[in-house]
Amino acid sequence: MPNDKKSDRSLDLTSSEFDAYKALYSRNVQLPCPNAPILDNLTKFVKTDEGITFKKFSKVNVQKAEENEPSTSIKRFQPHQEPVPGKAKRAAKNVLTRMNTVKGPLAMLQKCMDKNIRIKVLTRNMSGIRGYCSGYLVAFDKHFNIALQDVTEVWTRRKHIKSPALGPADDVDDIPQPRVRIRSSTSKTEECERFISKLMMRGEHVVVVIAKDY
Secondary structure (H helix, E strand, O other): HHHHHHHHHHOOOOOOOOHHHHHOOOOOOOOOOOOOOOOOOHHHEOOOOOEEEEEEOOOOOOOOOOOOOOOOOOOOOOOOHHOOOOOOOOOOOOHHHHHHHOOOOOOHHHHHHHHOEEEEEEEEOOOOEEEEEEEEHHHHHHHOOOEEEEEEEEEEEEEOOOOOOOOOOOOOOOOOOOOOOOEOOOEEEEEEEEEEEEEEOOOOHEEEEEEOOO
């Protein structure tokens, strides 16, 4: 009997000898208030000076938005998390678009190209003037890289070359080579001429551009 009394005290919630671990696994626990409501967790009640009050959570009425109605949900950001405004994408520029907006001396090249005016380009070598190319302008840029068509090239070269030439390339046999004509010659040099349908010149070879009948 003493063991039973001790056992009853360990299962009594109001006793100082209450054993919570034993009460969890025992079926003989008697609640002081059998009609007390069953709560899911401790957050559903609040202890105050007047007693214990139960918190009632109201159900949130979730209304489904119509398919055609736009969503009103807005993500909130802190000031340092705000999206950074982006810059407008610039239109792509290339040689053809830049030619139409050139100003200054390059505007003369644009006019020669639009009016189909023949130009004369003086070319240079490492020591001086090499010759000139005469043709119709097709394209150009601010570095004076020039594309011509229907080109007549005239240049001066030495008759006797100290260093031997490398010889013709083997992989260009199928490419027609322009015929070179000797216009005049001296004891040391000769003036050559050839016709090229299309020619691309780098700006570092250009000395000056002259417009014929400008």
